[in-house]
Amino acid sequence: MPKLSYLKALNRALGDEMDRDESVFVLGEDVNFALTNITAGFLKRYGPDRVVEVPLTEQGFTNFATGAAMAGRRPVIEFQIPFLLLLVFEQITNQANKFLMMSGGQRSVPVTYLMPAAGWRAGWGAQHSDQPYSLFAHMGVKTVLPATPTDAYGLLTTAIRDDDPVVFFGPLASLGVREIVEYADLAPIPLGSGRVHRAGTDVTVVALGHLVHEALAVAEELADEASVEVWDPRSVYPFDWTGLAESVARTGRLVVFDDSNRACGMGAEILATAAEEMRLVAPPKRVTRPDGAIVGAVPELDVALQPTKAQLAEAVRTVLKSTGW
Amino acid sequence: MPEGVVAPVKVAEGLEVAGITAVPTSVTVPVAVADSVELYRTMRFIRRFEERAIDLVRAGEIFSGIHPCIGQEAVAAGACAALDPGDIVLSSHRGHGHLLAKGTDPSRLMAEMAGRVTGIDKGRGGSFHPSDFTAGVYNSTGTVGHGAGIAAGIAWAAAKAGDPKVVLSFFGDGAVTQGALLEGFNLAALWRLPVVYVCENNRYATTLPVEAAVAGTITGRGEAFGIPSSVVDGQDAEVVHAAVAEAVERARRGGGPSLLEMRTYRYHGHHTFEMLVRLRYREQAEIDSWKERDPLDIQATRVAEADRARIDAQVELELDEVVRFAVDSPRPDPADATDHYHADGFRPRPGVSL
Missing domain, CATH: 3.40.50.970 (Thiamin diphosphate (ThDP)-binding fold, Pyr/PP domains)
Known part of the structure; x- marks a missing residue:
């Protein structure tokens, strides 16, 4: 093939x-x-x-x-x-x-x-x-x-x-x-239709864009510790809120991995909607760029501003350890 | 007006253009013969439509207020009369005259301005952003100067479809300091697209006089792109008609875009909110001097008195019906506020989830 x-x-x-x-x-x-x-x-x-x-x-x-x-x-x-x-x-x-x-x-x-x-x-x-x-x-x-x-x-x-x-x-x-x-x-995919890349039962990781691949790597790394579901919205507007709610209903916990700036980014919207409308058993977390991030000129500085796999792994562990609200 | 802003003005021989240094040049093109009576009727209709609309603003029926085009009727009437029904107009925020002259149903335009469901855009466009695809008025973007590029795209698409149309794009003197306008000029000239750019230079961008805003000349902007550009007496509908007819003819035979700077004047404020705030940025003497060359008065001299009386009376009767239709039409249901956001009916989430 x-x-x-x-x-x-x-x-x-x-x-x-x-x-x-x-x-x-x-x-x-x-x-x-x-x-x-x-x-x-x-x-x-x-x-x-x-x-x-x-x-x-x-x-x-x-x-x-x-x-x-x-x-x-x-x-x-x-x-x-x-x-x-x-x-x-x-x-x-x-x-x-x-x-x-x-x-x-x-x-x-x-x-x-x-x-x-x-x-x-x-x-x-x-x-x-x-x-x-x-x-x-x-x-x-x-x-x-x-x-x-x-x-x-x-x-x-x-x-x-x-x-x-x-x-x-x-x-x-x-x-x-x-x-x-x-x-x-190969076929058209409807807007507002998310995708479970890896099924899990302990925590939902919403990963956007290229971070899907990094999230899958983290889920694999953590496989002995937890069952991580990696969910990809694929379109950010319209957003598959129903699909996210179904995933969160399975896991009860949520981490968002988003290459947006922190303030007013998609990660903020996803956490806010989940907190308002979904049954989370523990406070969620997001891994993003910093507020108003300016990246691009010096690799060692820029890497420090990117959402990383290590940050995601830490956020997942924190959410899993949380005893609730 | 200081040196450098003044460009030669195309006026009928012997006419003085108020407020500008007139350098009469002959209009060489009788491509299409103007119908004097019809031009008078259109202008009279626009004038009285706008006056009735201002009444409705005062009465609170037109909540948004309007940008009246009173004083500029000759541009709308003369320019649109030079188009075929299948040609396309892009309007501006001061656009009621353009729509009326292009053939929009006046009752549905007034209803639109009054935010009624019977409006041409179901009340969603309002006075500011009306469009009427049945009459070939594609839009009135509020982003000043940006219609120029949209016009180029429409003209290109129509030409490639083997259905060449002329696109007439109206904008004001305030638009000529926008980069997007010049980007539109560049594409239209580069690809020789059938666009007629009509600048209604009414001398003020809201309160800013043109000489305080525009370096060089308006026509110089067109000439820089190789676009045939000329200044036209915008108070005389037949002069406007002749100049636009020449540009339309050039566009139809593949000669590309033209730029016409119509020297004109608005009698009212930029927007009816000026009735409340009373901005004083123009001398009364200047307003009076322009009114001495009122476009309706100029056209009236070409129409027999009996015809004028008949037209004037008919316009009043029609406008009574226009106003009645608009005021009696239903207002939209707030439950429909997010209708037409998306073509597939997708609805945004409401602002609260309870």
């Missing part, structure tokens, strides 16, 4: 959707030469009318995509760097995502904002290392954060077919993940 990388899954999903639906097109910087490999082979395959190379004009081309979507197309914008999503945050959250409501349901804006390199890589600098999915969830924009090649394929497919704007975060640290798959098994 073939081995599919995360990056190749994105290339495959986008190509499959462009084959299936003429209205889909991709635009972005350096897409002609497929700098990120997402559009590898596309210019030849689809031509310049569907592979649209754009200048460095992020606000301009994000608005352009909004217009094209209003006129019946399904644009996929590839962004190279996470902060570019901050530069166009207004165009996505305040314009594209509100036009359906403001038009009383007349016209939606089906744009996919594809961010295939979210998060930190040593030495990339402070302005290239964020992973701001929590901000889009806060603003009510559909946002997905798949951890595996299969989920990346399925959720990019769904994002493109969805009639609303959808932001897709592909964590940098996941791009190299490979998975043995049967191509025929």
Whole structure:
């Protein structure tokens, strides 16, 4: 069976959707030469009318995509760097995502904002290392954060077919993940549908994005001490609150492993909702970046700001030892 | 107005443009002949619609207040008259005139402004963000200047679909200091897209005079991208019509975008809240001098008195019905507050879980 990388899954999903639906097109910087490999082979395959190379004009081309979507197309914008999503945050959250409501349901804006390199890589600098999915969830924009090649394929497919704007975060640290798959098994995955990667009975670890893989490693390390369930929401908005509640009902304990800044990050939302609405037998914990983390220039400093496996293991042990509220 | 802001003004020969140094140049293009009577009717309707809307603001029926376009009617009427029904308009926050001139049902527009369920956007767009896809008005984004890029995207998509349409994008002088506007210009010019950019230079971005905001010229911004750009007398609907018709014709034959700076003036405040706060940023003499070239008065000289009387009376009757429809229409049910958030019906969680 073939081995599919995360990056190749994105290339495959986008190509499959462009084959299936003429209205889909991709635009972005350096897409002609497929700098990120997402559009590898596309210019030849689809031509310049569907592979649209754009200048460095992020606000301009994000608005352009909004217009094209209003006129019946399904644009996929590839962004190279996470902060570019901050530069166009207004165009996505305040314009594209509100036009359906403001038009009383007349016209939606089906744009996919594809961010295939979210998060930190040593030495990339402070302005290239964020992973701001929590901000889009806060603003009510559909946002997905798949951890595996299969989920990346399925959720990019769904994002493109969805009639609303959808932001897709592909964590940098996941791009190299490979998975043995049967191509025929690749299929769309609904938004707001979580996934149990490892079943357990003592504690639920909610892991987001690339941290899913680290959480699985920690669960394995702790296998002699505890039965750890690793649960991945896959999309942060909509969020599979029912799936989380079912997991917590099994375990009664919760730790969130989240590559967001601490204040107002997804981890905070998950803990708050669990505390309000679910039956936790002990206070939950979260492992995140610090408040307002600035990472990216010096590896030894930056590693100190990342949520780590050691922190997760310690948090899991603490929650397991807790005697209750 | 200081040197450097003044650009040549296209005016009909012999007309003075209030408040600006007029350098008359002939309008060379009678591409389409304006219907003088119809232009008068449209402008009269917009003027009286806005006045009735202000009454409804005072009466508390239009809760949001409005950005009245009184004084600028010639731009909306003249520009939209140069479009085909299938062409598309992107409006601005001062947009009622654009919608009316493009063919929106006035009753449903007034109902929209009054937040009623019978409004064109079921009350969700309001006075500020109306859209009416049945009339080809795609949106009125409140993010000043950002319509320029959206217009480029619509024009591109329509052209690629083999259904070329002209997209007319309205914005004010306040938008020309926004980078996003220039990014839109760049894409439209780069790909020779059929967009007509219409700047309604009413001389003030809320309270800020244009000369205190704009370095260089407005048309210079277009020219920098190779976009044919000209200044137009925005008080004369037939001059507006001729200039827009020329730009539309250029767009249709693949000549790319145009930029038209309409020199115009709003008689009222930026927004009706100024009725309460009484900001004094304009001299009465300036307002009076612009009213001397009132767009309705200019157009009225081209219409027989009997026709005018008939049109004026008809407009009053229609507007009585427009107002009655809006006021009598039901307000939305608060239970529906999150309708239309998402196309698939997905609903956000409520703000409290009990």
